[in-house]
Amino acid sequence: MKFAVRSRQAPALPGVHGPARVHRRTASVLGRLHAGDVAVLDHLDMDRASAQALVDAGVVAVVNASPMISGRYPNLGPQLLVEAGLTVVDSVGPEIFDRVRDGAALRVDGDAVHAGGTQVAEGRELTVDLVASEMHGARSGLSAQLESFTHNSTEFLRREQDLLLHGHGVPRTATEMAGRPVVVAVRSHGWEQELRGIKPFVREQRPVLVGVDRGADALASAGHRPDVVVVTGGSDDLPAAAVLRRARDVVVLVERGAPRSATEPFERLGIRPLRFETSATTEDAALLLASAHEASLIVGVGMHATLADFLDRRRSGLASTFLTRLKLGPDLVDAAAVPRLYDGAVRPRHLVGALVAGVLALAAAVSVTPVGQQWVDELSPPVTSTTSDLIDNVRGILP
Incomplete structure (x- = not known):
C-alpha cells in the first residue's frame, strides 16, 4: 500500500528575484531588458531619462556599481526609481561584474545582492528619505x-x-x-x-x-x-x-x-x-x-x-x-x-448652435417675402366669431 506524501515547499526567500542583465554601460543594458529583470550597471549620477527607461522596461530592481548621487549636482534619476517602487542598491563596487554573469538568477534583499544562495555584493539601499537628503546636499554644492x-x-x-x-x-x-x-x-x-x-x-x-x-x-x-x-x-x-x-x-x-x-x-x-x-x-x-x-x-x-x-x-x-x-x-x-x-477641436454644441442660428436666420428672411406671408397666414389659427366680437369691442373702447 502506498501512502500519500505531502511535499513541503521551501519558504520563499525575502527580497526581489529576477534574472540579471549585466553591462557597465546603461545603454547596453536597456536594449536587453524585459519585465521582471534585475538591471546591473555602472552609472554615476543617474539621470531621469535613463531611470525612466528602466521603469518603462519593467525591471524589479537596479543594482549600481557607482553611487546614484555623487553630490556634484541634483540628478533626478534616483528619485524617479524609488518613487516607482523599484528596489535600488548602489555603491556595490565594480567587483560585481566579475561575480555575476548575465542571465543569472539574482535576489536583492535590502542592501545585499545574492546569486545562487551566496551573497555577491553589498551596497546601500536607496529609500525616498535617503534620496531627499542626498539631493539636498547636491543642490548646495551646485555652484x-x-x-x-x-x-x-x-x-x-x-x-x-x-x-x-x-x-x-x-x-x-x-x-x-x-x-x-x-x-x-x-x-x-x-x-x-x-x-x-x-x-x-x-x-x-x-x-x-x-x-x-x-x-x-x-x-x-x-x-x-x-x-x-x-x-x-x-x-x-x-x-x-x-x-x-x-x-x-x-x-x-x-x-x-x-x-x-x-x-x-x-x-x-x-x-x-x-x-x-x-x-x-x-x-x-x-x-x-x-x-x-x-x-x-x-x-x-x-x-x-x-x-x-x-x-x-x-x-x-x-x-x-x-x-x-x-x-x-x-x-x-x-x-x-x-x-x-490651442484648442481647435469643434464641439457638438458648436455645431448645434451654428445650425440653430442658421435656421432662425433663414426663417426670418423667408417670412418677409410674399410666399412667407402666405405660409404664415396658412399656419395661423382661424379667428372665431367670439374672438371677432372681442376684437370689435376692444376697437370701440380705444380712441
Whole structure:
C-alpha cells in the first residue's frame, strides 16, 4: 500500500528575484531588458531619462556599481526609481561584474545582492528619505559646476559656431519643413501625457513628426508615423527597424570626419541614412534640424524644460542644450503648454448652435417675402366669431 506524501515547499526567500542583465554601460543594458529583470550597471549620477527607461522596461530592481548621487549636482534619476517602487542598491563596487554573469538568477534583499544562495555584493539601499537628503546636499554644492559649464559652453560654441549661427552642415531632408509646424518627440518622463495633450494640434495642423532615438517608437505606439527619425550612430538606444523603414528620412549623428562604416548598420536594413556631423546631443540636433529648415513652430515632447531637468543633463550635453535653446528662442514651445494655448477641436454644441442660428436666420428672411406671408397666414389659427366680437369691442373702447 502506498501512502500519500505531502511535499513541503521551501519558504520563499525575502527580497526581489529576477534574472540579471549585466553591462557597465546603461545603454547596453536597456536594449536587453524585459519585465521582471534585475538591471546591473555602472552609472554615476543617474539621470531621469535613463531611470525612466528602466521603469518603462519593467525591471524589479537596479543594482549600481557607482553611487546614484555623487553630490556634484541634483540628478533626478534616483528619485524617479524609488518613487516607482523599484528596489535600488548602489555603491556595490565594480567587483560585481566579475561575480555575476548575465542571465543569472539574482535576489536583492535590502542592501545585499545574492546569486545562487551566496551573497555577491553589498551596497546601500536607496529609500525616498535617503534620496531627499542626498539631493539636498547636491543642490548646495551646485555652484562648483558653474566654472566647468562656462568652459564647456565656450568650447561647444567654438566647435559648432557654423551650425548654431548659420545652419551649416545640416542635411537636406526629403521631408519639407519650411513654413510648417514640427513636433520633436523624445521618450522621456511624461511623454505619454504630453502626446495625448497635443492630439487636437497634430490632427488639425498636420505637423512634421520627428522622433529622437526611442522617441520614434513612442510616436509609433501613440498611432503616429514619424516623418523623420534622428539617431546617434553606434548607439544601442535605437528605435525598432520597422519604425526606421517607415520614416521618410533617417538622420544619423556621427563625429566629424567619421568613416562611412558609421552608417553601414542602417544600410544593411535597407535604409539610406543622412549623415549629420555634429557633437550636439541627439535631441538638440533634431531641434537644430527643424530650425535650419525654417519650421514655423517647434513643439517639444518629453523635452527637458525646467531648470531641474536642464541641470540633470549629462555633463557633455549641458552646453549643447543651453546654446540650442538660445538659438531657437521663441520658436520652441513645450508640449505641456500647447493644450493651454490651442484648442481647435469643434464641439457638438458648436455645431448645434451654428445650425440653430442658421435656421432662425433663414426663417426670418423667408417670412418677409410674399410666399412667407402666405405660409404664415396658412399656419395661423382661424379667428372665431367670439374672438371677432372681442376684437370689435376692444376697437370701440380705444380712441
